Amino acid sequence: MLFSDTLRFVKMPVMLRKILLPAIFAVVSLLILGLSITRPISAASLEECEKEDLPADKISECIEVLSNKVSELGEQKKTLASQIAQFDSQIHLTQLKIADAQATIDKLEKEIGVLGFRIGYITDSVERLETLLKQRIVATYQQSFVSNLELILTSKDFSDFVLRVQYLKQVQENDRKILTNLQESRSNYANEKDEREEKQAAIEENKEKLLGLKTSLDQQKVEKQVLLSRTQSDESRYQRLLAQAQAELAVAFGGGQETFLRDVKVGEKIGNVISGPSACSTGTHLHFEVHKNGSIEDPNNYLSSTSFQYAPNESEAGSINPHGSWPWPIDNPINISQGFGMTPYARSGAYNGNPHFGIDMYNSGGAFAVKATNDGKLYGGSVGCGGRTLYYGKVDGGDGLKTYYLHTVPN
Incomplete structure (x- = not known):
């Protein structure tokens, strides 16, 4: 605005200026806001976050980017490629969290080093001030015996007297400063010690977090390897395994069709494990489950040590x-291909977040006979699986206990 324009604005009526001033302020505010909105924001891309040599200042941002990526992959239709991609993203995400935790530990350790230096300096300062204060206390005590009359008498003249009085006042002021500095130094010492203890506690917390992340990373790598091993990098094999997991869940929750066959005793042969690949099975194995009063039990609590x-x-x-105390449903030598619970394969998402409800086993000597682990009524069952039929046997003990023998043809 030119000077002449400014002069004209000042000469405007007061009411008109009151109307124009808010309007001008609003326009200027919008211009400033527009400039801040249009300023480009540098956001980390997925490609940048997947690089190995990621800058330290991008780690936190990339943790969020990869977390979103893992969530997106988890919502996609399950394919072998998407599952592997999810594992890769999750593994890289964990690696970034490890790097972030380590960077935090390094930063805290440096800060503790600085605090240690400052605490040492403050300690020296406190010691010097305490020594000086003791000296001043002695001097002040000695000075207290000098009366005002003696001060006047020992002065050469009035000017000398005034100088002495001013000197005493200055000494007293310096003594107060020494005391104040000592109190402040002691307070700073306490604060610095508290801060150092807090940072040390934060280091221990991050070290514990780091240990957990490293354990998680090792598990994720094993789970990925289990997935690759079981699927043999074959999409059709992966889909069969998914169908098998779904069929096993269906049987566990009573989704199979069952027919009574006969009464059986412990140790009596009830059928044979299906040899080779079958419906939703990539190879010879028995999937053994124990149910009690409608709940899935851990077979480890029932099968004897062997x-x-x-x-x-x-x-x-x-x-x-x-x-x-139960005998095993197959003879030795026994091979275990999957245990009960959250096994590495279960953690890979094969059972949609559920654990593995049984124990998978096979006889490495080539025997296929399956035996009852408890007395009861034998049923033959079947459930649809991937367009084919999965067969199984069930022994109902009549006391709430039921045992299931999947991938078995009962007789």
Whole structure:
């Protein structure tokens, strides 16, 4: 606005200026807001976040980006490719969280180092001030015996007297400053110590978090390897395994069609494990479950301790710990291909977040006979699975206990 324009604005009537001023302010505010809105914002992209050499200042932002990606993949239709992509994103997300936790620990340790230096400096300062204060207390005590009359008499003249009085006042003021500085230093010392303790506690918390993240990362890598091993990187095989998991869930929740066959005793042969791949099964194995009063039980609490091996290994199969009294449904040598509960394969999402409800096993010597683990009535059952039929046997003990033998043809 030119000077002449400003002069004309000032000469305007008061009422008109009251109307124009808010309007001008609103226009200027909108211009400033528009500039701030149109300013480009640098956001981390998924491609940038998936790089190995990610800058430290992008870690927190990329954690959010990858968390959203994992959620999106979890909502997609289950395919082997989407499942592997979800594992990869989850693994990279965990790695970023590990890097973030480690960076936090490093930062806190540096800050504690600085605090240690400051605490040391404050400690020295407190010691010096305490020494000086003790000296001043002695000097002040000695000075207290000098009366005003003595001060006048020992002065050369009036000017000397005034200088001495001013000097005493200055000494007293300095003493007060020393005391104030000492109190402040002691307070700072306490605050710095408290801050150091808080940061040390934060370090321990982050170290515990870091340990948990590293354990989680190891589990995720195992789960991905289990998925690749079981599917053999084959989409059709993956879909069969998904169908098998769904069929096993259907049987567990009473979705099968069953027919009474006969009464059986413990140890009596009730059928044979289906040899080779079958409906929703990629190979020879028995899936054994125990139910009690409608609830799914852990077979480890019922099966007796025996010798067995894991196939291919315990980290992929999930461990078992049989400690009951029942005989096993198959003869030795026994191989365990999957344990009960949240096994690595279950954590891979194969059962839609549910645990594995039984124990998968097979006889490595080639025997297919399946035996009853409890007395009861034998039923033959079937359930649809991937366009085919999954067969199983069930022994109802009549006391609330039921045992299931999936991938078995009962007789």
